[in-house]
Amino acid sequence: MPAFENSEYQERIAKTKASMAERGVEVLLSTNPANMCYLTGYDAWSFYVHQMVVLAGDAAQPIWIGRGMDANAAKVTTFLEAEDIFGYPDDYVQSTVKHPMDFVADLLEEKGWARRVLGVEMDSYYFTAACYESLRRNLPNATFKDATTLVNWVKVIKSPREIEYMERAARIIECTMQAGIDEVRPGVRQCDAAAAIYRAQISGTEDFGGDYTGLVPMLPTGIGTSTPHITWSDRPFVTGEATILELAGCHQRYHCPMARTVHLGKPPQKLADTAKVVAEGLNTALDAARPGVTCEEVEAAWRATIARHGIVKESRIGYSTGLMYPPDWGESTLSLRPGDKTVLRPGMTIHMIPGVWLDDWGVEISECFRVAESGAQRFADFPQDLVVKE
Amino acid sequence: MPAFENSEYQERIAKTKASMAERGVEVLLSTNPANMCYLTGYDAWSFYVHQMVVLAGDAAQPIWIGRGMDANAAKVTTFLEAEDIFGYPDDYVQSTVKHPMDFVADLLEEKGWARRVLGVEMDSYYFTAACYESLRRNLPNATFKDATTLVNWVKVIKSPREIEYMERAARIIECTMQAGIDEVRPGVRQCDAAAAIYRAQISGTEDFGGDYTGLVPMLPTGIGTSTPHITWSDRPFVTGEATILELAGCHQRYHCPMARTVHLGKPPQKLADTAKVVAEGLNTALDAARPGVTCEEVEAAWRATIARHGIVKESRIGYSTGLMYPPDWGESTLSLRPGDKTVLRPGMTIHMIPGVWLDDWGVEISECFRVAESGAQRFADFPQDLVVKE
Secondary structure, three states: OOOOOHHHHHHHHHHHHHHHHHHOOOEEEEOOHHHHHHHHOOOOOOOOOOOEEEEEOOOOOOEEEEEHHHHHHHHHHOOOOHHHEEEEOHHHOOOOOOOHHHHHHHHHHHOOOOOOEEEEOOOOOOOEHHHHHHHHHHOOOOEEEEOOOHHHHHOOEOOHHHHHHHHHHHHHHHHHHHHHHHHOOEOOEHHHHHHHHHHHHHHOOOOOOOOOOOOOOEOOEHHHHHOOOOOOOOOEEOOOOEEEEEEEEEEOOEEEEEEEEEEEOOOOHHHHHHHHHHHHHHHHHHHHOOOOOEHHHHHHHHHHHHHOOOOOOOOOOEEEEOEOOOOOOEEEEEEOOOOOOOEOOOOEEEEEOOOEEOOOOEEOOOEEEEEEOOEEEEOOOOOOOOEEEO | OOOOOHHHHHHHHHHHHHHHHHHOOOEEEEOOHHHHHHHHOOOOOOOOOOOEEEEEOOOOOOEEEEEHHHHHHHHHHOOOOHHHEEEEOHHHOOOOOOOHHHHHHHHHHHOOOOOOEEEEOOOOOOOEHHHHHHHHHHOOOOEEEEOOOHHHHHOOEOOHHHHHHHHHHHHHHHHHHHHHHHHOOEOOEHHHHHHHHHHHHHHOOOOOOOOOOOOOOEOOEHHHHHOOOOOOOOOEEOOOOEEEEEEEEEEOOEEEEEEEEEEEOOOOHHHHHHHHHHHHHHHHHHHHOOOOOEHHHHHHHHHHHHHOOOOOOOOOOEEEEOEOOOOOOEEEEEEOOOOOOOEOOOOEEEEEOOOEEOOOOEEOOOEEEEEEOOEEEEOOOOOOOOEEEO
């Protein structure tokens, strides 16, 4: 049932152990659902309760710890043996008297790991302050090290099989974006356009199905385009307004995101002009994205292009993407922005999304690409122009 | 744009302040997206970066703090004045050198709240260990108190308007569940059934649209039914296998969840029998769910019924639901389980979901209800039987 051959998981585990050794982490406690999936194949919507994968540098295989009722999900979706799967009793769930990490601490003690250097993902979505407090209280002889992005950086270079999944996600986003653009029409309710988008995104193609995405479809419209993360309402689209579609295709949890902007009726000149500048800046930055170049150099190519047209943008223009779970499809590693000196390497996969948001309107046009020896290779094939529906 | 009248937000703020005073919390830092929405109307998919609503007991209104690009979303979706909305610069996002909570701490200092008793939601999804470390480091003179479920308990009793939104969500889940059942057929891919479910869920009805749900549609099938949180795959449904549909309708972020079980072909006797017992236990427990009764007493009614049929279940059979964001639609307050002595009161809204999961199969039948003076009032009207498709 796991999405990859066992040999691929073993390679990931070996790379993760090497990174742990480099950073002086003896036992890694990974609570990020994407990292849990990366290391074991575990795939279920159970991250609303506390769970983790524990990888000790000197253990052959990782172990899974989670809610009892989800232990069968670990049996069904991972390569792990049953004796490496540990479910905690249900009275640990949302209790005011005990915490699931109390159970985890007891198990670490049993395994002989209570005096080790433990790597914890301090700023990972589902590793709460209460989790950390419980572990520190119960394991007073352990040393804690921040390992927030340790696995994230291991998975920043994709394997051929991972790239294949992202290519499938690209086929899905091509259909999904078209479905979205088709439904943005005067009088159509935003929720009905969102429903058509979901349908395309989840059905996928005849050859492979789609999966839920790290962010829900974003379709800010009108004044909503001045800010990127507003979701749909029941109101209809109106002639004279723009709508931004920021969507992704997803397959086996691998994402291919894409943003485009649609205008109903003749667009204001400033919007049409800005869309052209954004596309020009995007393509210039894509041309710059070659192995050996740093993230900030890619951003500088964008910045120089838009500066010539008098546009300033403060926020980053891209980030690593791939295997992720809600609430994000970004991998929290490299960012295309000033100061990020990460050197691009073949196999990196990036969503370049140079959105421009002003006081009461905005525009987004993006591309997801992989870094190949020859330069940036776009995953999807979809026109970049501002879509104008007269 | 907010979903409620300003007076309703002001009532919520007053109740929250009263609870803060009772618990000795002077300034509440709320990072739970549902609580942020409850207090201000804020509604955007921006919880993948750090953000919060701060409510000081002696301030007239709360303030919003988040990423700069999301400040416009706060302007568009909340009742707050522009001067109460604070965006942090983009270089705080996923940075290795600074943390958004450093910005928050500076702002709390400016506001004169740095020496107060600060309530933090220690075990809330998006309040990471790193958030807490930053606040403690930057605010050495503050006193921190756990306020994880302070607002959750304020919102456990729903207003008439909130009940109305949940009734709309009930109309949506009725259509959505039917769409799901219709698509579970031999040869149909699971992803295509999920796509049909999403379409119904998001389109809603002609009168009001649907919203994304706290959990994605769950449709474990075959051996997957032995565990509740597996999502769909590309494989087709097969005659001779069961599928559990655990779905919700959502409107204005208010949920009405529902679970049903479908079997393709003549079901095994043990499945048919267990489904009957589950429905009987569910209805007995619903009859017991009256104002003045405790949560554990409701669970005991279920337990006594199934015990007569030789079934044992360890996990809780229900929880409070309503306004929520991913990754959950449960409110993390009351649970229907032994030891929970919460007394039911009119206006509480609960998802009673007594799933039974065994080694390689399971069954779920659930109801979402409100506690009325007269007893449990089911939100949705949908047959409870095991759905058998010959």
